[in-house]
Amino acid sequence: MYEIYRETTYAMEYRVVYFTELQDHNKEHEINRAMAGEHFCDGFIKDFEKDKAKAIIDGLLARMNEGERLSPEDIVRELGPHAA
Numbered sequence: 001m002y003e004i005y006r007e008t009t010y011a012m013e014y015r016v017v018y019f020t021e022l023q024d025h026n027k028e029h030e031i032n033r034a035m036a037g038e039h040f041c042d043g044f045i046k047d048f049e050k051d052k053a054k055a056i057i058d059g060l061l062a063r064m065n066e067g068e069r070l071s072p073e074d075i076v077r078e079l080g081p082h083a084a
Helices: 027-036 050-065 072-082
Strands: 002-006 014-018 038-043
Touching: 002 050, 014 027, 014 050, 038 072, 050 072
Parallel strands: none
Antiparallel strands: 002 014, 002 038
């Protein structure tokens, strides 16, 4: 499971957290950081070829942080067969 959120700090950058990959040492920090942000999109990615899905998400975040306007539906569409 992932969540894409927008930070509410000065930078206002989009970020992603993969909840299923959090460890005990970073779980609380990452969840609090995401909860403090502005929710944008969430969903599940298939475990098979998850690295490809993460690369797609990273690319989408870069585009959004450069000013491109994407919708949650665009995210799911771009993930294509990697979305669960």
